[in-house]
Amino acid sequence: MTAIFLQRIIRPFGFSASAEIMPYVVAIDLTGTDTTVSYAVKAKVRVIDAWALATVDNGSGTVTLKDNDGNAITNALTFASSSTIARATSIDVTDWTEIKGNNLQATKNNVADKGWLFVVVVPMNA
Numbered sequence: 001m002t003a004i005f006l007q008r009i010i011r012p013f014g015f016s017a018s019a020e021i022m023p024y025v026v027a028i029d030l031t032g033t034d035t036t037v038s039y040a041v042k043a044k045v046r047v048i049d050a051w052a053l054a055t056v057d058n059g060s061g062t063v064t065l066k067d068n069d070g071n072a073i074t075n076a077l078t079f080a081s082s083s084t085i086a087r088a089t090s091i092d093v094t095d096w097t098e099i100k101g102n103n104l105q106a107t108k109n110n111v112a113d114k115g116w117l118f119v120v121v122v123p124m125n126a
Contacts, residue, residue: 023048023122028106030054030063030115037117038068039104045121052077053085054108054115061110063117068103076109077117 028039030052050073052063062076063086077086106117 023120026104026119026121028104028117028119030106030108030111030117032113035108037106037108041104041121045123047073047119047121049087049120050074050077051085051087051118052115055112056084056110061108063111063115064107065117065119066105066107068105070105073104
């Protein structure tokens, strides 16, 4: 499993352009047969968006983002076709989501051994 750290300045809706907020994107490679992929986060963060691009084994599949304690951070990103992109719809951007144990976990169900999960996070000290 591979996780890639991509950093860039993102101006998400609702954030002032003058604010010194440095959101970054964590790209988690879902390749492989493991059902759970982990990515270590070095600070407390707030998840403000999540997207996944995945290939479904058959029928439909899901990817869920969780913290180290197994608490769901996002709803299940559902894939209904063979290869598609899905966006999380239940992220509460008004509240900080502390990543327990500084570890993001992507749990996939009925998703083939390829795909990516993209998570946009903001450090809690921003």
